[in-house]
Amino acid sequence: MQIYLPIAEVSVNAFLLLGLGGIVGVLSGMFGVGGGFLMTPLLFFIGIPPAVAVATEANQIVASSFSGVLAHLKRKTVDLRMGTVLLIGGLVGSGFGIILFNYLKALGQVELLVQLCYVVFLGMIGTLMFFESLKAIRNANKTGGVAVPKRRKHNWVHNLPFKMKFRVSGLYISVIPPILVGVLVGILAAIMGVGGGFIMVPAMIYLLGMPTKVVVGTSLFQIIFVTAFTTMLHATTNFTVDVVLAVLLLVGGVIGAQIGTRIGVKMKAEQLRIWLAIMVLAVCGKLAFDLLVMPSELYSLGTGGHS
Amino acid sequence: MIRLITLLMLLAVPAKAEEIVLGLSRDEVAITATFEGSEILIFGAIKRDGPVEAEGDLGVIVTIAGPDRPVTVRKKDRRFGIWVNTESVDVDVAPTFYAVATNRPLEEILTFTEDLNTRISTQRAIRSVGATVESAESFTQALIRIRASQGLYQTIPEGVSVAEEALFRTLIPLPANLTEGDYKAEIYLTRGREIIDFYVTTIPVKKVGLERWLYNLAHDNPFLYGLMSLSIAIAAGWGASAIFTVLRR
Numbered sequence: 001m002q003i004y005l006p007i008a009e010v011s012v013n014a015f016l017l018l019g020l021g022g023i024v025g026v027l028s029g030m031f032g033v034g035g036g037f038l039m040t041p042l043l044f045f046i047g048i049p050p051a052v053a054v055a056t057e058a059n060q061i062v063a064s065s066f067s068g069v070l071a072h073l074k075r076k077t078v079d080l081r082m083g084t085v086l087l088i089g090g091l092v093g094s095g096f097g098i099i100l101f102n103y104l105k106a107l108g109q110v111e112l113l114v115q116l117c118y119v120v121f122l123g124m125i126g127t128l129m130f131f132e133s134l135k136a137i138r139n140a141n142k143t144g145g146v147a148v149p150k151r152r153k154h155n156w157v158h159n160l161p162f163k164m165k166f167r168v169s170g171l172y173i174s175v176i177p178p179i180l181v182g183v184l185v186g187i188l189a190a191i192m193g194v195g196g197g198f199i200m201v202p203a204m205i206y207l208l209g210m211p212t213k214v215v216v217g218t219s220l221f222q223i224i225f226v227t228a229f230t231t232m233l234h235a236t237t238n239f240t241v242d243v244v245l246a247v248l249l250l251v252g253g254v255i256g257a258q259i260g261t262r263i264g265v266k267m268k269a270e271q272l273r274i275w276l277a278i279m280v281l282a283v284c285g286k287l288a289f290d291l292l293v294m295p296s297e298l299y300s301l302g303t304g305g306h307s
Numbered sequence: 308m309i310r311l312i313t314l315l316m317l318l319a320v321p322a323k324a325e326e327i328v329l330g331l332s333r334d335e336v337a338i339t340a341t342f343e344g345s346e347i348l349i350f351g352a353i354k355r356d357g358p359v360e361a362e363g364d365l366g367v368i369v370t371i372a373g374p375d376r377p378v379t380v381r382k383k384d385r386r387f388g389i390w391v392n393t394e395s396v397d398v399d400v401a402p403t404f405y406a407v408a409t410n411r412p413l414e415e416i417l418t419f420t421e422d423l424n425t426r427i428s429t430q431r432a433i434r435s436v437g438a439t440v441e442s443a444e445s446f447t448q449a450l451i452r453i454r455a456s457q458g459l460y461q462t463i464p465e466g467v468s469v470a471e472e473a474l475f476r477t478l479i480p481l482p483a484n485l486t487e488g489d490y491k492a493e494i495y496l497t498r499g500r501e502i503i504d505f506y507v508t509t510i511p512v513k514k515v516g517l518e519r520w521l522y523n524l525a526h527d528n529p530f531l532y533g534l535m536s537l538s539i540a541i542a543a544g545w546g547a548s549a550i551f552t553v554l555r556r
């Protein structure tokens with residue numbers, strides 16, 4: 001069934017969107033990731049204008065993160081104080097990201113920016129994850145147990161000013177690093193239409209030294225507000241949030257995520273991660289390929305009058 | 308406007324020997340949530356005062372033009388190994404939809420000067436005044452090529468069937484990705500490559516129902532629209548977790 005998206009102004013198959021939402025939902029449930037970094041490029045591939053894809057995906061992430069954070073709040077695994085500090089950074093970053101996004105849109109370079117960001121970040125994350133899970137599988141085979149990487153107790157992070165006590169995380173550190181992490185995530189949310197969990201979670205563990213059990217809940221808490229803010233900015237400056245598209249993706253995504261969670265429980269963590277890494281690298285490869293190979297149509301159309 | 312004035316001047320002098328009488332299969336096109344494109348049937352008759360005076364071949368030209376919008380055409384070039392948008396040309400006026408259907412190839416039934424005046428062929432319908440790039444021509448060609456591949460620009464050389472030099476009909480397909488606005492349908496009658504009569508009518512194309520409401524809200528009241536999108540998202544997220552907690556028990 002074809003459905004006309006009122007903001008994207010294209011006609012797409014409703015079942016294709018439900019299916020995409022479902023597949024990405026299954027994956028995000030299995031791997032415990034937001035899925036924005038897979039969904040946005042998939043939307044490009046099916047012909048949704050990049051500006052609409054990015055803005056709408058931000059809206060969809062609000063929904064999936066909200067449903068996730070409720071569970072974490074119940075288990076008291078959210079560091080609200082740390083979340084708020086990350087959020088302040090995130091709002092600043094998101095605002096800055098939108099300014100950059102709109103500036104490049106006027107220059108006709110926004111697609112390039114979005115694609116380059118995806119190639120760089122997906123490439124980095126995918127490669128890191130791939131080699132780490134390979135190592136983990138090899139270690140598991142050798143010793144029969146998973147080697148836990150040691151966290152450094154004291155690094156440069158602990159020598160910065162403006163220290164603050166984060167009781168839930170059991171930390172007494174400067175607010176500068178979490179704010180900077182927040183800013184980076186906010187920029188990525190605005191430009192790439194992602195939650196940014198894939199950057200924030202490792203940063204929280206390795207850079208800030210937060211305990212693993214509060215990391216996911218806290219990052220979800222921050223993501224809700226940053227993506228909500230990003231949605232509002234895109235909706236008011238670019239008019240690119242397509243609510244029909246968002247709802248279709250949501251329905252598929254919500255159901256898929258519940259199925260995915262159940263599959264995820266039955267699979268080995270290292271295997272899961274290596275598959276996720278391969279998938280991330282595949283999407284990255286396709287985007288890079290499109291940039292490197294001469295396109296069949298050299299010309300493209302944009303809305304006139306430099307708006 | 309110029310087109311009309313030129314035509315009026317051309318046509319004012321002699322009394323019309325042949326005239327167009329027109330019918331349309333529909334007088335408006337509604338874009339609904341499940342809009343998959345449509346088609347429009349234009350048919351009519353040629354009214355005459357007396358018998359056919361054979362002075363040149365009969366030509367029937369039907370054009371449908373969507374609302375004019377400026378458009379920026381960008382060209383990619385290889386920079387640092389990747390393909391990047393480099394040059395661009397602003398086209399001041401380009402119809403968002405343009406179809407030309409004729410009973411025979413256009414150049415056989417219309418002179419070059421008539422085309423220049425009336426701007427019937429697709430190339431003439433696009434105007435770029437302030438183009439600074441040398442190869443502006445290739446940019447407008449690209450615009451036509453891209454829009455044609457999306458079904459937005461169509462040239463149908465034998466799309467009009469004429470019966471007995473008196474009745475004509477044509478079917479013009481409308482793709483799903485239409486821009487809303489007033490679509491202008493123009494029908495020209497030619498003899499010996501000169502226009503002898505024309506007829507203009509408009510067909511409004513508009514989003515209706517939910518599509519209309521959402522589009523208007525998003526553009527007229529973006530703040531409210533944003534809040535609405537967010538509340539739908541939050542409600543869906545909350546609803547999903549609530550439903551699945553119940554199911555798990």
